[in-house]
Amino acid sequence: MINEERVILMTRMASYEQHDEKKNMAIVNYFRNDYLGFEFLKSVICGTMAFLIVFGMYVFYDFETFMQDIYKIDLLAFGKKVLIIYLVCVGGYAVITYLVHAYRYHLARRSLRTYYNNLKKLQNMYERQG
Amino acid sequence: MTNLLVMKEYLKQFYAKYEVYLHPLAKFLLSLISLGMINSKLGYMGTIDHASIVLIVALMCSFLPRTCIILFDALFILLHLYAMALECAIVALALFLVLFLLYFRFSPKSIIAVVLTPVCFGLKVPYLIPIAYGLAATPASAVAVSCGVVAYYLISYMSGNAAAVSGMASDEMITRFRFVIDGLIGNKAMILTIVAFSITIMVVYIVRRLPIMQSWRIAILAGVLTDIMVMLIGDLMLDTNLSISILGLLGGSIVAALVGEVLRFLLFNVDYYRMERVQFEDDEYYYYVKAVPKISISKPSRNVKKINSQRRPQSMSSQNK
Numbered sequence: 001m002i003n004e005e006r007v008i009l010m011t012r013m014a015s016y017e018q019h020d021e022k023k024n025m026a027i028v029n030y031f032r033n034d035y036l037g038f039e040f041l042k043s044v045i046c047g048t049m050a051f052l053i054v055f056g057m058y059v060f061y062d063f064e065t066f067m068q069d070i071y072k073i074d075l076l077a078f079g080k081k082v083l084i085i086y087l088v089c090v091g092g093y094a095v096i097t098y099l100v101h102a103y104r105y106h107l108a109r110r111s112l113r114t115y116y117n118n119l120k121k122l123q124n125m126y127e128r129q130g
Numbered sequence: 131m132t133n134l135l136v137m138k139e140y141l142k143q144f145y146a147k148y149e150v151y152l153h154p155l156a157k158f159l160l161s162l163i164s165l166g167m168i169n170s171k172l173g174y175m176g177t178i179d180h181a182s183i184v185l186i187v188a189l190m191c192s193f194l195p196r197t198c199i200i201l202f203d204a205l206f207i208l209l210h211l212y213a214m215a216l217e218c219a220i221v222a223l224a225l226f227l228v229l230f231l232l233y234f235r236f237s238p239k240s241i242i243a244v245v246l247t248p249v250c251f252g253l254k255v256p257y258l259i260p261i262a263y264g265l266a267a268t269p270a271s272a273v274a275v276s277c278g279v280v281a282y283y284l285i286s287y288m289s290g291n292a293a294a295v296s297g298m299a300s301d302e303m304i305t306r307f308r309f310v311i312d313g314l315i316g317n318k319a320m321i322l323t324i325v326a327f328s329i330t331i332m333v334v335y336i337v338r339r340l341p342i343m344q345s346w347r348i349a350i351l352a353g354v355l356t357d358i359m360v361m362l363i364g365d366l367m368l369d370t371n372l373s374i375s376i377l378g379l380l381g382g383s384i385v386a387a388l389v390g391e392v393l394r395f396l397l398f399n400v401d402y403y404r405m406e407r408v409q410f411e412d413d414e415y416y417y418y419v420k421a422v423p424k425i426s427i428s429k430p431s432r433n434v435k436k437i438n439s440q441r442r443p444q445s446m447s448s449q450n451k
Contacts, residue, residue, distance in 0.1 A: 042235075046231040046232065046235055047231070047232070049227075049231050050227070050228045050231040050232050053224050053227055053228055053231075054224075054228060056224075057221070057224055057311070060304070060307060061304075061307065061308055061311055063304050064304060093232065
């Protein structure tokens with residue numbers, strides 16, 4: 001005879017396995033700090049690339065003036081200014097992505113815990129029946 | 131109302147049955163419309179400005195992941211702009227790269243909003259986007275919708291100023307570049323639209339989650355009014371003169387409200403008259419719970435009853451004849 005409760009549980013678990021399990025396993029396979037560190041590093045790299053693109057556009061936009069003034073301007077002060085803008089932009093972006101990924105890690109762990117609890121429940125059902 | 135609910139049940143059943151075909155069909159249509167719009171707006175490269183090419187790419191997109199729709203759209207835009215002027219293509223490429231690196235790398239799910247927003251602009255119903263995303267998504271979708279607005283204004287700016295850009299001498303590369311950048315950054319209508327859409331999405335999201343009766347309907351109304359107000363006030367302040375026509379804004383807002391109502395019916399259909407307030411406690415808490423039942427109706431089942439006509443026994447009298 002079909003055990004309705006068991007069928008419902010198995011359907012729910014199969015749906016989870018099909019959709020979210022792989023993604024969540026990929027996240028939870030890392031230790032929290034490793035995962036967040038890795039994502040932080042990726043964010044810094046991507047942020048740096050985006051900053052370089054924008055900076056390149058800025059330089060190209062004012063290319064003539066930039067080339068004319070290159071010997072007049074205080075390059076150290078200019079470099080310092082660019083570095084500060086870089087740190088603020090990329091730092092801010094990296095912090096935001098860090099928070100987002102921390103939340104994602106928390107959600108992935110919680111949903112996997114629920115999945116394993118359901119597995120245990122299913123095993124108990126079989127044992128009771130057996 | 132009952133008929134509508136029955137229809138909803140039929141729709142749900144239809145979707146569940148044909149989901150495998152409906153998803154590729156939706157991707158096919160979306161990529162077909164978006165590529166068609168790009169070709170009609172830009173269309174500077176003759177090689178890809180063909181219905182057959184668009185059809186082939188749309189068919190490919192229907193079987194590939196959703197991200198491919200935006201990749202092909204971006205590729206088409208870049209190729210057309212390259213055919214128009216190299217500087218335009220460089221600016222567009224830089225913009226797409228920055229968007230990809232900063233946002234879509236870690237939120238690929240919301241990528242569809244970037245395609246849908248320009249498509250809705252093309253169909254003259256852009257105002258339904260913030261209402262729909264406020265109802266069905268989270269405030270984070272405001273970023274994706276803003277990217278879509280930028281993409282739309284990029285395309286329309288390029289198509290509107292193609293003659294001016296092409297008219298500049300080819301050795302004035304930096305002048306062309308500066309012209310394109312100035313036009314994009316100084317586009318007040320774009321900034322106003324981004325601000326209005328972002329505020330609307332947040333207002334709709336916040337109001338629809340309030341624990342009040344008819345929260346979704348109030349959210350739709352609040353969203354529509356917010357959108358109109360921000361657009362009008364922004365227009366006065368920024369003096370955008372107007373890329374937004376008042377009639378278009380009002381008409382678009384009415385369409386947005388109607389689409390919002392359809393979404394409400396499909397996603398959040400509850401019966402406030404049967405709302406219950408229950409109160410109970412456990413060891414640690416008192417619970418004051420408000421439970422609002424969903425309106426649901428079972429699909430009418432049709433039983434076909436076969437009535438076989440009874441054969442008459444041949445009458446004895448005819449046999450005797």
